[in-house]
Amino acid sequence: MTQTMPTIAAILLAGGTGSRMGGPIPKQFLPLKGQPIVQYSFDLFLSLPEISEIIVVCKPQFQTFFEKSPLKPIQFALPGKERQDSVASGFAHVSPSCEYVLIHDSARPLIQEEEVRKLIEEGLLIGAATLGVPMKYTVKEVDENGIVKKTLDRSRLYNIQTPQLLRRDILSKGLKKAQKQGLTLTDDVSLAELIHHPVKIVYGSDENLKITTPEDFEVAKQLVYV
Numbered sequence: 001m002t003q004t005m006p007t008i009a010a011i012l013l014a015g016g017t018g019s020r021m022g023g024p025i026p027k028q029f030l031p032l033k034g035q036p037i038v039q040y041s042f043d044l045f046l047s048l049p050e051i052s053e054i055i056v057v058c059k060p061q062f063q064t065f066f067e068k069s070p071l072k073p074i075q076f077a078l079p080g081k082e083r084q085d086s087v088a089s090g091f092a093h094v095s096p097s098c099e100y101v102l103i104h105d106s107a108r109p110l111i112q113e114e115e116v117r118k119l120i121e122e123g124l125l126i127g128a129a130t131l132g133v134p135m136k137y138t139v140k141e142v143d144e145n146g147i148v149k150k151t152l153d154r155s156r157l158y159n160i161q162t163p164q165l166l167r168r169d170i171l172s173k174g175l176k177k178a179q180k181q182g183l184t185l186t187d188d189v190s191l192a193e194l195i196h197h198p199v200k201i202v203y204g205s206d207e208n209l210k211i212t213t214p215e216d217f218e219v220a221k222q223l224v225y226v
Helices: 037-047 060-065 083-091 113-126 168-181 189-194 214-223
Strands: 008-013 051-057 074-077 100-105 128-134 140-142 148-151 158-167 200-203
Touching: 008 037, 008 083, 037 051, 037 100, 037 113, 051 083, 074 083, 083 100, 083 168, 100 113, 100 168, 113 128, 113 158, 113 200, 128 189, 158 168, 158 189, 168 189
Parallel strands: 008 051, 008 100, 051 074, 128 200
Antiparallel strands: 100 158, 128 158, 140 148
16 A cells, blocks of 8 residues: 655745845845745745645735745745744644644755755654754853853764754644743754654755855855756
């Protein structure tokens, strides 16, 4: 018997202000090699049959950047004050039939199809997974005065990226517990950690950078393929 593929909703976070870029509009809508930064990941999710629907979290005035598609349903949600609030807002629009949620930062335009597919493949096995790359530099923990307390074991440290994949019930329980405890977490799989569910690190790519500064934007221009 052929096992059916679980249904997956993608939440594309595009509600940030991008203040560090200093542009006239939020960074995710700035043109990168002829199209908005957000368009790259949006088009990728549209093309992937593994993704059943897309929820774009953005302010109403930017919804026109996203065209309706015959390929799959597109919905919109309003951004919240914090990233976690925006995830919760997007999650509220996910169809009840979707068993998993894939969450991605729109400021990461260079995500590749094979990376998303590998994340889904490994994430479905454990219920929570994220892309990440090994830490390249020595990292030291310091006290409040900037004095080194210890050097961390670099071989066990990863820089975390998106997308991140969570099973629906794990995301729901994590959001509820974070709200109850008044916690604001900076990434999505931390919600799985909060309820003591294991998280798998899936090897990503250094090219999957997050455009935060003008310098990042210049690097992305050299890496993007059109």
